[in-house]
Amino acid sequence: APVQPLVRNRKQLESLLQQVPTFANPQSRWEQYATPGEVAASWLYDAKMRWNCFTAEQSVLDLGCGPGALMTGCLALGSGYVCGVDIDSDSLDLCRSNLMELFSPGNDDDDNDVSANWDLLQADVTRLSAGLVHQRQFDVVVTNPPFGTYSDAKLSHKSNSNRRNKKAGQSTSSKGIDIAFLEAGIAASCGLVFSLHKTTTMPFVMHRARQACARKLMSNDDVASAMVEGRDYSVSQVANLRYNLNRSYNHHLKESKDIEVSILEVAFLR
Amino acid sequence: IFKISNMKLILHNMLTSAMIKGVKKGYPLLLRATKVELQPVEFDAGFVVHMLPRLDWSGVTAAVQCLNQPDLLQDPLPELPPTVPDDYANNEDFLRKAHIALMQLDVIEGCLVCPETGREFPIAKGIPNMLINDNEAA
Numbered sequence: 001a002p003v004q005p006l007v008r009n010r011k012q013l014e015s016l017l018q019q020v021p022t023f024a025n026p027q028s029r030w031e032q033y034a035t036p037g038e039v040a041a042s043w044l045y046d047a048k049m050r051w052n053c054f055t056a057e058q059s060v061l062d063l064g065c066g067p068g069a070l071m072t073g074c075l076a077l078g079s080g081y082v083c084g085v086d087i088d089s090d091s092l093d094l095c096r097s098n099l100m101e102l103f104s105p106g107n108d109d110d111d112n113d114v115s116a117n118w119d120l121l122q123a124d125v126t127r128l129s130a131g132l133v134h135q136r137q138f139d140v141v142v143t144n145p146p147f148g149t150y151s152d153a154k155l156s157h158k159s160n161s162n163r164r165n166k167k168a169g170q171s172t173s174s175k176g177i178d179i180a181f182l183e184a185g186i187a188a189s190c191g192l193v194f195s196l197h198k199t200t201t202m203p204f205v206m207h208r209a210r211q212a213c214a215r216k217l218m219s220n221d222d223v224a225s226a227m228v229e230g231r232d233y234s235v236s237q238v239a240n241l242r243y244n245l246n247r248s249y250n251h252h253l254k255e256s257k258d259i260e261v262s263i264l265e266v267a268f269l270r
Numbered sequence: 271i272f273k274i275s276n277m278k279l280i281l282h283n284m285l286t287s288a289m290i291k292g293v294k295k296g297y298p299l300l301l302r303a304t305k306v307e308l309q310p311v312e313f314d315a316g317f318v319v320h321m322l323p324r325l326d327w328s329g330v331t332a333a334v335q336c337l338n339q340p341d342l343l344q345d346p347l348p349e350l351p352p353t354v355p356d357d358y359a360n361n362e363d364f365l366r367k368a369h370i371a372l373m374q375l376d377v378i379e380g381c382l383v384c385p386e387t388g389r390e391f392p393i394a395k396g397i398p399n400m401l402i403n404d405n406e407a408a
Contacts, residue, residue: 056314056316056317057314057316057317057319057320058317059321080314080316080317080320080321081278081280081317081321081373083281087401092397093395096395096396096397117311117373118276119276119277119278119281120276120396120397121281121285121397121398121400122397122399122400122401123399123400123401124401124402127289127402127407130286130288130289131285131286131288131289131400132284132285132286133283133285133286133288133326133329134284134324134326136324137284137324190324
């Protein structure tokens, strides 16, 4: 049977993604918080409507995949191949079991073959560009990066997390990590990049996105030339959402807290 | 009916060890597999045609060659031409073999090896670990 998307509409996607089991003990050293199902569904479904992306011929990269809500959505919408990257072994274990659970044959009543082409990679996203042989390997990159709210001073108090950070090879400063994720995404994409950021940071994030795009060279030219906004790429703020960081991410929150987030869209037009 | 596992050779095709200090190219990574399975993934010609221009075909053939070990796989490995044929977009026989190589051979246990330093990156439960220490970084 030809590969069919697992979901047929936004409601089904939302329902599916809300079921994705999430972190039992979010690790604050990685600023882990899972993308809520309804946020992921809205985000991905709107993107699909706008660009007709996540099709069977396309490849997708999820930077900082966590338990895999975004990956699940991209696969459910019919993507040909989805690769998720995360630094944390526990997240990857959870993601792997989530993806195997949701896409195993027993769950599919209609006897359709669902897209089940995915891989997971344990890596430091901030070092990923150096570790990929080509830029522009993926049609779509999605990322819900750490917000990068910790200063060096705050992190240095946590001696255990510092030791583990050093062992895993990640820089101890997480300030600017959201930009590092975005830049890794821009490097890895030949089509689209979608990333989620705090709304208050969006002007700065968009500025850095434009800088990264301008540095990215045109791929097919013999003489490498810089990209021009409007002609070769676009950078847009495409959605504003309210996001609830609840009490389970509790080392610094006394109660649940709403934050405003926005989705950044980078599109390579040629 | 299919089982789900990883690591697919399409991912191997993208990875280098060039984030390590002193490594010039770090590609392709050597593939030392101890557990491999062939998964009956649905063939999709459009996906292969779309992806092929972005892949390094010599990396694909090198990876399949690494898997050509006695007792590693019950099923035969696909026979791949040394270069991509000019008519690849319409060459179903070629596309099917490429699809097997890229999407159906899952390396579940083993390691990837930097061709310049010998540094090993383990693959466990189908997930390659490309983390390096700070002192290894370029």
